[in-house]
Amino acid sequence: MGGGRDRLIQAALILASTTRSLASLGLREIARVAGLNPNTFYRHFENFDDFALTMIHQLGAGLRTSVRDCWRVPMREIPQSQTADLGTTVKRAQQAVRASVELTLDHFSANKNAYITGIREIHGSSPLLRKATQELVNSIASDLASDLTFDLTLPITDKKVIPEIALTVTRQMTFIGLEYLEEPERREELKEQAERFILLLGWGALAMHKDDEGKI
Amino acid sequence: MGGGRDRLIQAALILASTTRSLASLGLREIARVAGLNPNTFYRHFENFDDFALTMIHQLGAGLRTSVRDCWRVPMREIPQSQTADLGTTVKRAQQAVRASVELTLDHFSANKNAYITGIREIHGSSPLLRKATQELVNSIASDLASDLTFDLTLPITDKKVIPEIALTVTRQMTFIGLEYLEEPERREELKEQAERFILLLGWGALAMHKDDEGKI
DNA sequence: TGTACATCAGTGAACGCGCGTTCACTGATGTAC
């Protein structure tokens, strides 16, 4: 049986993912599930905010690095040689997106409780946790934007576009991810939907670029 | 001074939009702000769930019809004649999107409390309210999908794409809308961002269509 | 038009309960000499 600190965090994770949002849980409620005296809480944390923030940061750090790999690894498979024809490149990009979506959604499944808990707080009741989770979403999006910029050399003129696409994709994945976890029977459909939506954005960005070139 | 029922709803709206999520408010807390005895609550509602659901449905019905107009009105300005050249059509579509985004975000401002309250519940702590608000988002998205299908004649082959774009846009607007309300100094930037993101999806869908035609 | 009654939105007091937090205490583990 591990230390009380971890048991409290585990208990909160279970409660938050199966009942209500983290911010609405009670200290006694969590201690009860952890099998500890309500008091033990104060041996490890200053108060509830301290506890919840610690938890978000701890979960967030793990998720962030894993998610980055979900996208980076398939992306590196896309050949960057200028000799390859456009058709092949597009096809490879499509496969990379499919692989990334699959890895990400599998990662959602493997860390179901952490994701549900986090996503609930993005627009949740506590300003403190809202800020923390939104910063997490933003940091994941900016990881993705960096990787898109440095690992791929995309013919996109408007520099704002890549970070925006990264943010849009990240946010949209929170919606799709929750559906994916809550409605297992729609998993295949949701994977395809995510893939299609991302390709749409990519195609749009390239089309917009061509359009710009045509004009200038 | 209006009836107690409306005063309770108004009080909850103020509390939910300025403090915490609707689901986390207390019955006594709301009655206090409404200047009523906690008891009066039971004269109008069965329990808290009944109250919150009534509120979401009442607000939702209003928002849904207004939002529909925000998109439908500018959309009808896009000429559908086959004689117009592609360049003009694109430019008109772009103006329509800009107008729609502007109207929608203005509508967010004018109904700030209602939007903040609703959006907080989309991923919130109460399963009941989560379901109700998600249904609202879905219904707004399907309004948009219908209007896109019937008011415009788009050259898009894949029938799944329009509803998906409508849903993506609607969901993304919840994120952008909250930022718009909470960070007034970024309003212009956010409008442009929303517009660009929607055009990206549109361009993407058209490019995908062309690609399909090429292949088949 | 007047009277009797029903309905309805509101009040105030009281209930039992679970909450966060504090207090004084315990026993195990680590550390200094």
Add this chain to the structure above:
DNA sequence: TGTACATCAGTGAACGCGCGTTCACTGATGTAC
């Protein structure tokens, strides 16, 4: 190697408080005859 002390994670009892809910009551408005 032993001993004395400090630190640390835990307990149990108690506190005051605000909560949701119930009860019996009030006064205004509507309605039947």
